[in-house]
Amino acid sequence: MGGLGVRWKVHGDGRVPAPGAVVRPDERLSWPRTAGLGAQHVVAMFGASFVAPVLMGLDPNLAIMMSGFATMLFLLATRGRVPSYLGCSLSFVGVAATIRGQGGGSAAVTGAILVVGAVLVLVGLAVRKFGARVIHAAMPPVVTGAVVMLIGFNLAPVTAATYWPQDQWTALLTMLLTGFAVVCLRGFWSRIAIFLGLVAGYLMSWAFDAVFGRIHSPDASGRTVDHWRLDLSGVGKADWFGLPSVHGPGFTWPAVLVALPVVIALVAENAGHVKAVGEMTDDPLDDKLGTAISADGVGSVLSTAFGGPATTTYSENIGVMAATRVYSTAAYWAAACFALLFGLCPKFGAVVAAVPGGVLGGITVILYGMIGLLGAQIWINNGVDMRNPLNLVPVAAGIIIGIGGVTLKFTDSFELGGIALGTLVVLTGYHVLKALAPPHLKAQEPLLDEGTSAYDEPEADGGKG
Template sequence: MALGWKLHGDGKHLTPGEVVKPDERLSWPLMVGIGAQHVIAMFGATFVFPLVMGLDANLAVMMSGVATILFLLFVKGKVPSYVGSSASFVGAVVAIRAAGGGDATVTGALLAVGVALVVCGYVIHRLGVGILHRVFPPVVTGGVVMLIGFGMAYVAADVYWPKDPWVALLTMAATFVFVGLFRGFLGRIGVLLGLVFGFLLSWGWDLVGGPVLSPDDSGKMVEHFRVDLHAVAQADWIGLPSLHGPVFEASAVVLVLPVVIALIAENVGHVKAVGEMTGADVDGYMGRAVMADGVGTVVSTAVGGPATTTYAENIGVMAATKVYSTAAYYVAAVIAILFGLCPKFGALVAATPGGVLGGVTTVLYGMIGMLGAKIWIENRVNLSSPVNLVPIGAGIICAIGPVALPITGTFSLSGIALGTIVLLAGYHVLRAARRRDTLPATPDAAATTEPTARP
């Protein structure tokens, strides 16, 4: 069943190291708190990526909640995960807009990707998880999880941290304390506490020390207050996001379709990471998870929203809290939908200072990356083999760089998307070449390698 959870213990108290399983829950007030933490974790990316792509951010937040509910229903509550706006499409969308495409053309191309994901997910589901194991063995999935986490490092280091380095450092240190030393529920919401601490610190610093000098979005150094609530005051309490239908143009669809490869690998990596954390066998739900991503993307883009995908930030929250209850994700989804319908709440969360996000994302992205190493260790991946080591290393560097590969004058594969393709293709090409090198050259030679038959 996708709905219906057993109460974990008394629902109020957790001992250190205790785990809340996907089909369990704590008391509903506690689940609301954990669900809110998931919303905070995903909000920055789900809000920012649509803005970069020129789409309605409030609609993106609302549709992330809808897509998350669809995802949980598709996987029958076996894979706790949040679904939000995907960063993998930013480059392709910028290219579409550079070629003169409007909002409808962009969402039409993204909807086509959603359909492709549904088809791929169905094939995986029908043929069995064996095909995924062949394409995405532990060495690949661990590498993908690692490059997803570390590939987001530039966001923390180049975008958020420079906004206010000292606030970022203090927020990160506070998050260390909240997550690592606090016990019970407070430890479980350590990431949220770190963010609240950073917000209050920034507000107090504004009062005592005045504005900060830091780079704006264009890189120009400007003086400004850390906490700016003007947008909150001006925003409406209730408002429906702007909706529009998709328009399909072949050139735009062709431009964005290659991203499907990276999305499948990313989704598999996320689901594998969740399986590793929960100790559950999620192999049978891989196809469903990919289909669910596709369905969420189709539903979101059909009304003018962005493409959606499973979220690494929320996997990091699960790793920190050890609460894997899908009830938290249903709560998060409902909160996100309400946020999408309330521009004022969206403006408040969006007012989180960049330095605060720098401290929190540094912790989250690092934890995600280390989950990839955990997959390698538990599956005893041999990293001394060049077949494993070379493509993994190259893929991770491509993601961390981020390294870019120009495809056309206006479009390039870069970062996580390029790193995923390099890792996946490089591993399989080297593995196939090594297998051919070790095969006997002739049938006669093959015969000489057979063991002598027993009498």
């Protein structure tokens, strides 16, 4: 079993890492300490992992349980060399909202995401065979950043029209508290800031109901009525122990086409995670990139086959490893086991499902914006110059199409719009324009001072006139 990464050497005395040392993936501390670290990983991934299914209209109990199974599968596939937790992906929240807006249900949502997971498996296999260069050739940073950006910013109308109006004052206070937690808290607490903001908003909603009574505003269905901010009626009816509800996926072309662009974001997430872990553990993991991408894809297929959301590697857990200097995959096995136990408690799922709309409004204002701005961070990290028309034109068009919800109607029953059309414009537009552009636009010019451009048409005298 050691070849599968499920056998570990005890690090030092099993208590704490030695000064300046780290606990490597194939090492562990004592089992009680390892279990404690696993619980810490669960808390770190918990906020985003239960916000994601709530925003997508899926069962949070099932989502947490399937994240545990997916993590186990990932650790086995990578043979214990890539410490990672596969939490619930937020990249599909906009996809779910779009599919439901088109009249699709949970089956259509999970079916579309299952197809994306299967494509991710194929991408991982291609990377294993041809190397990471196949990703860089098809999806250069200018394209990847643009797609991640439009996936995040495409969600803005969901916050503005659905969540925020349900309780604008709770939404505003939740946003302010969450922002404070993200910026001002340190260490581990800053990494669960979204979770802390959500808990604070939950308690505020309970207090406002007790003090002010019902609120007259739109409810979750959009009807303006008197309703409680926090409705816990479902919690009392839920059992303490039981299996989460499952459903099979459904497949429709419009839903699949809306979801497919997210493959780009998932590849970028996995590549960034593997690179970061390799640097932190001083173990180059380029040879495991394809395996990691495929394993994430299989985890997503497994989860969505039973009605759960997609999975992805979680940066929140990288933060825990950096803070503790413990990279042991044993801690992730412990975290996965805890997640399975959470999934067997329907009462917990009912508490999660009761998160008030106003609270989600305050959280998502920050969360969706952060997702979108990760695209800009990809550009910055890779030195993408938006003064180059080759980069600027397809990105500008694609982002406006994606965020604005522009549609292209082909027949009465088929149209492309939003994320799908925006991604298509960025991806195909960049490669077509690159093939047609003059050589000076394709050259890797050094970045110049602000206000100048290396991309003007060269003059006859060499541009020094």
